[in-house]
Amino acid sequence: MTGRLVLVAGPSGVGKDSLLDGAKEALAGDSGYLFLRRYITRPAEAGGEDHNEISETAFEERRAAGDFPLWWDAHGLRYGLPDFSGELMAGRTVIANVSRGVIGDARRKFGAVTAIHVTAPADKLRQRLLERGRETEAEIERRLARAAAPGPGGSGVIEFSNEGPLDAEIERFTAIIRGEGGLP
Numbered sequence: 001m002t003g004r005l006v007l008v009a010g011p012s013g014v015g016k017d018s019l020l021d022g023a024k025e026a027l028a029g030d031s032g033y034l035f036l037r038r039y040i041t042r043p044a045e046a047g048g049e050d051h052n053e054i055s056e057t058a059f060e061e062r063r064a065a066g067d068f069p070l071w072w073d074a075h076g077l078r079y080g081l082p083d084f085s086g087e088l089m090a091g092r093t094v095i096a097n098v099s100r101g102v103i104g105d106a107r108r109k110f111g112a113v114t115a116i117h118v119t120a121p122a123d124k125l126r127q128r129l130l131e132r133g134r135e136t137e138a139e140i141e142r143r144l145a146r147a148a149a150p151g152p153g154g155s156g157v158i159e160f161s162n163e164g165p166l167d168a169e170i171e172r173f174t175a176i177i178r179g180e181g182g183l184p
């Protein structure tokens with residue numbers, strides 16, 4: 001495979017979707033980049049990222065059939081990535097928001113992977129989740145409890161602290177996706 005797989009991970013509320021949306025806008029029109037649309041067992045009307053809504057039954061069928069190259073369960077939801085092998089073979093850079101827990105599996109399946117581990121202090125996570133307002137307070141507490149899960153670990157991980165103004169952080173994040181400054 002000649003393309004590059006960029007996986008973005010980090011706790012809920014850290015800003016992954018905001019950074020990805022900004023980078024997607026900055027790179028729009030450049031066919032060298034593909035931002036994957038995830039399959040999630042969450043109703044589309046719940047808001048947040050633009051995802052493919054899928055029922056629990058259909059998810060399980062597709063997962064069992066091997067349709068999702070990477071999948072995971074979190075927050076009472078199921079998440080899967082669509083097949084992107086053709087895109088990698090075509091030399092494109094494929095970017096996706098994933099669980100910190102699947103980076104190891106991705107390395108085993110796809111070899112060299114660029115993992116961007118997004119972090120922010122715990123008080124900022126709480127504030128951002130409350131401001132986002134998509135989940136109930138109880139659900140936010142459960143998400144915060146998961147925030148301390150270990151990061152991706154291993155080689156090829158770029159630590160990205162998302163603490164500055166969002167516009168500036170998007171610029172820095174986009175430069176990493178472009179491979180400026182060298183990538184692991």
Ligand SMILES: Nc1ncnc2c1ncn2[C@@H]1O[C@H](COP(=O)(O)OP(=O)(O)O)[C@@H](O)[C@H]1O
Pocket residue numbers: 010011012013014015016017018019128129131132162163164165166169
């Ligand atoms: N650098 C930042 N500064 C201030 N607010 C931010 C920043 N990055 C993200 N946010 C806000 O934090 C909230 C959670 O961001 P989101 O992208 O949904 O996180 P995630 O996808 O990691 O759960 C959103 O309301 C977003 O506007």
Ligand SMILES: O=P(O)(O)OC[C@H]1O[C@H](OP(=O)(O)OP(=O)(O)O)[C@H](O)[C@@H]1O
Pocket residue numbers: 009010011012013016048073074075077079097098099100101146149
């Ligand atoms: O195993 P973890 O590293 O904790 O990650 C579990 C899930 O949580 C994150 O999503 P987020 O919290 O942004 O929720 P959402 O994707 O459902 O919006 C991440 O994108 C994964 O889908």
